[in-house]
Amino acid sequence: MKAYVFPGQGAQFPGMGKDLYETSDKAKQLFARADELLGFNISEIMFQGSAEELKQTNVTQPAIFLHSTILATVMGDNFKPDMVAGHSLGEFSALVANKALAFEDALILVSRRAQAMQNACEVKPSTMAAVLGLEDHVVEAICADVDGTVVAANYNCPGQLVISGETAAVEAACEALKEAGARRALMLPVGGAFHSPLMEPAREELAAAIEHTFFSRPICPVYQNVSTFAVTDPEEIKKNLIFQLTAPVKWTQSVQNMIKDGADTFIEVGPGNVLQGLVKKIDRSQATEKAEI
Known part of the structure; x- marks a missing residue:
């Protein structure tokens, strides 16, 4: 069974999506529609902009979403998912791929999500940190003991977590985690x-x-970051998508559940190859591929 997985923030790179634009009329139409919906020329920034320009919040998330969803679209009959999942932002791409969300509706949601997250970031100094080499329960216990808000945010693979919270609390947690053997x-x-x-x-x-957005019943299950299990009910999909912003990304658990349910090939759709690496670290026996036109 084929599991298609979609990357999140951080996978962007200068020139992303240009090959799709140059080889597919359908891709050209979708990039033009995106420029129109967003009210600025995001395709030009993707194709010709610098790494710094691509880091702007209102650009990064829509750019990664567009690269992933347009690639899945132009694959045509070669895109046949038995299940899908996305890492954080990638969940929106996954929901377009399995037809739970229309392309236009999802792009508008992604744009609003980016701006809402930026607004929240300005309320209080906050940050994230990567933690390597400790078991999940150890990281969780240390975060719980630190003064202030700091929590496990991304369960990327065994021995690789990301923590998130108030800057001072994250700094204190990092020191405690190093002392604990990270x-x-x-x-x-x-x-x-x-x-x-x-x-x-x-x-x-x-x-x-x-x-206020219409969600359809998808053509295959999505394994969402919040629940980690196969979901096909539109109302449950919406609920999980809302709580995703404040809940951890349980990527390890999602991949493990996809494997339990029969996945034997994971195909990464979009920029970068981070998810292929994480899948291999979760279960070395799994086949991984990069989606191509």
Whole structure:
């Protein structure tokens, strides 16, 4: 069974999507539609902009979404998912791929999500840090003992977690984690505490937009970051998507459940190859591929 997986923030690169634009009329139409919906020329920034320009919040998330969803579209009959999942932002791409969401509706939600997250980041100094070489329960216990808000935010693969919270609390947790034997506890260059309680203002803002968006019954299950299990009910999909902003990304658990349910090939759709690497670290026996036109 084929599991198609979609990357999140951080996978962007200058020139992304240009090959799709140059080889597919359908891709050209979708990029033009995206420029129109967003009110600025995102395709030009993707194809010709610098790495710095691609880091702007209002650009990064839509750019990764567009690269992933347009690639899945132009694959045509070669795109036959038995199940899908996306890492954080990638969940929106997955929901277009399995036809739970229309392309236009999802792009508008992604744009609103990016702005809502940026607004939440400005409320309080906050950040994230990568932690390597400790078991999940050890990281969780140390975060719980630290003064202030700091939580496990991304369960990427065994021995690789990301923590998120108030800057001072994340710094204190990093020191405690190193003392506990972490191989690394490294602050990340991000704008805020994604997937933590500090994203509550963004969750509330996005919830209203999601509630007013139509979701269809998908053509195959999505394994969502919040629940980690196969979901096909549109109302449950919406609920999980709303809580995703303040809840951890349970990628390890999602991949493990996809394997339990029969996945034997994971195909990454979109920029980069991070998810292929994570799948291999979760279960070395799994076949991984990069989606191509």
